[in-house]
Amino acid sequence: MISRNKRRKSIKGIYILLILFIVLLGLKLTWHNDSLTGKLISNLAERKETAMTVSPPKIVNKTKYRIVVDAGHGGKDPGAPGASGGHEKIFNLALAQRVYQLLKEEQMFEPRMTRTEDQFVELQDRAAIANDWNADALISIHANTYKDPKISGTETLYRHSDSIPLAEMIQEQVSKALGFPDRGIKMEQLKVLSLSKMPAVVAEIGYITNPEEEAILLSNKGQDLAAQAIVDGLKNYFGQNGSLNPPKTEESRQIPSPPALNQNQYKIENKVYFDGSAKDGKQVALTFDDGPDTIATPKILDILKENKIKATFFILGNRAKSHPELIRRIVDEGHAIGNHSWSHPNFDKTPMNEAMKEIEDTQDVIEDAAGVRPILFRAPYGALPKDKLNAINKMNIAVIGWTVDTLDWTGVSSNKILSLVHKQLRPGGIVLQHSANGKKHMANTIEALQQMIPELKEKGYSFVTVPQLLHLPDSQSQ
Numbered sequence: 001m002i003s004r005n006k007r008r009k010s011i012k013g014i015y016i017l018l019i020l021f022i023v024l025l026g027l028k029l030t031w032h033n034d035s036l037t038g039k040l041i042s043n044l045a046e047r048k049e050t051a052m053t054v055s056p057p058k059i060v061n062k063t064k065y066r067i068v069v070d071a072g073h074g075g076k077d078p079g080a081p082g083a084s085g086g087h088e089k090i091f092n093l094a095l096a097q098r099v100y101q102l103l104k105e106e107q108m109f110e111p112r113m114t115r116t117e118d119q120f121v122e123l124q125d126r127a128a129i130a131n132d133w134n135a136d137a138l139i140s141i142h143a144n145t146y147k148d149p150k151i152s153g154t155e156t157l158y159r160h161s162d163s164i165p166l167a168e169m170i171q172e173q174v175s176k177a178l179g180f181p182d183r184g185i186k187m188e189q190l191k192v193l194s195l196s197k198m199p200a201v202v203a204e205i206g207y208i209t210n211p212e213e214e215a216i217l218l219s220n221k222g223q224d225l226a227a228q229a230i231v232d233g234l235k236n237y238f239g240q241n242g243s244l245n246p247p248k249t250e251e252s253r254q255i256p257s258p259p260a261l262n263q264n265q266y267k268i269e270n271k272v273y274f275d276g277s278a279k280d281g282k283q284v285a286l287t288f289d290d291g292p293d294t295i296a297t298p299k300i301l302d303i304l305k306e307n308k309i310k311a312t313f314f315i316l317g318n319r320a321k322s323h324p325e326l327i328r329r330i331v332d333e334g335h336a337i338g339n340h341s342w343s344h345p346n347f348d349k350t351p352m353n354e355a356m357k358e359i360e361d362t363q364d365v366i367e368d369a370a371g372v373r374p375i376l377f378r379a380p381y382g383a384l385p386k387d388k389l390n391a392i393n394k395m396n397i398a399v400i401g402w403t404v405d406t407l408d409w410t411g412v413s414s415n416k417i418l419s420l421v422h423k424q425l426r427p428g429g430i431v432l433q434h435s436a437n438g439k440k441h442m443a444n445t446i447e448a449l450q451q452m453i454p455e456l457k458e459k460g461y462s463f464v465t466v467p468q469l470l471h472l473p474d475s476q477s478q
């Protein structure tokens with residue numbers, strides 16, 4: 001085009017062609033706008049990898065709230081059976097799809113589903129979908145169940161207190177729309193809620209074990225009403241909180257949230273740790289299992305405090321629930337906390353889902369009491385089959401054994417405890433003792449400890465926590 005321009009002598013002709021050229025160029029740019037956006041997005045992804053400080057270009061839908069719509073259960077996990085013989089998973093998916101469609105029509109939302117067909121998705125994966133996508137809210141759709149078919153009503157569950165406003169707004173809309181009894185909002189330790197880092201709720205729309213409610217839940221009309229109510233609840237929540245909680249921009253989504261577990265900080269290997277490295281010198285980690293109780297645990301804490309040393313307590317969830325003040329004391333006094341299951345079952349004989357629940361519930365109760373999520377787990381009786389070890393490692397929890405077993409729980413004398421420690425301890429060793437559950441409230445352990453600490457100091461040992469010994473963070477929240 002340019003060479004032909006040159007041949008033309010008339011100035012007027014050059015002007016006309018120049019204008020034509022500009023118009024064509026404009027058209028070409030508009031035409032390629034889509035691929036341009038695509039390029040910007042892929043550039044964005046590359047920048048995320050390389051330079052976090054470069055502020056990314058603005059992209060079109062930065063003002064949308066990302067909502068993860070989770071249809072509960074699915075695949076091999078059918079959920080609750082309904083009064084008419086169908087299963088919860090079918091209803092959950094049907095309603096979730098309606099919610100998803102309605103959200104897509106709303107300017108302010110960008111929805112995403114955790115499953116779009118009858119498939120099984122692990123609970124932690126549902127939360128991970130929302131976390132990885134940096135969602136602004138997660139709503140998990142369920143129907144309730146009870147042995148008494150007369151029981152009815154809508155309830156909304158949450159786990160973390162920052163989900164309460166969302167739970168209240170969903171509950172209000174759904175119970176109003178369907179006219180089911182309003183059973184209110186409840187705090188529940190559900191994995192999908194515990195693991196989600198954004199406001200997250202489980203909407204138990206109604207009882208499929210109640211024939212009248214089931215009929216409404218399975219009807220088109222009922223599902224339309226419920227879906228619209230959920231969307232209205234979300235609109236109220238984000239509308240009201242909009243000024244406080246603006247949607248995340250692409251820029252802010254790229255900043256890793258500080259409490260998130262950074263996998264690069266440490267490595268959890270697929271193994272049981274029995275000791276630390278002797279290269280770190282004469283270190284020893286004292287550990288106390290099965291607490292807290294109100295007699296032995298405080299005495300042990302007093303001794304550790306007098307001697308200015310730190311230890312590690314492997315806690316039982318059901319005891320932590322009864323004595324949260326002792327969990328706080330342990331953490332406040334600088335000791336490390338590990339998870340020792342909820343009720344001390346033998347994991348060789350516990351089904352996988354129960355075992356995981358034992359651990360997850362204990363993580364939650366410790367976090368509730370002291371604000372830390374343990375990074376350590378010790379199996380009751382030291383029993384842990386390979387599949388459970390792998391599953392625990394996937395939760396970013398290190399499994400801890402021991403090198404010295406004091407047998408203190410059997411009621412052996414303090415002298416026996418001391419001789420076992422002196423015979424078996426090597427630098428980097430982990431000593432197993434108990435802070436509850438033994439004979440005479442662990443009188444032998446307490447007596448031995450008062451002697452053991454100065455004797456080991458005399459031998460040149462320094463006392464460290466298990467995370468210090470293994471170069472791990474004190475807890476998952478670090």
Ligand SMILES: [Zn+2]
Nearest residue numbers: 289290380381
């Ligand atoms: Zn134990």
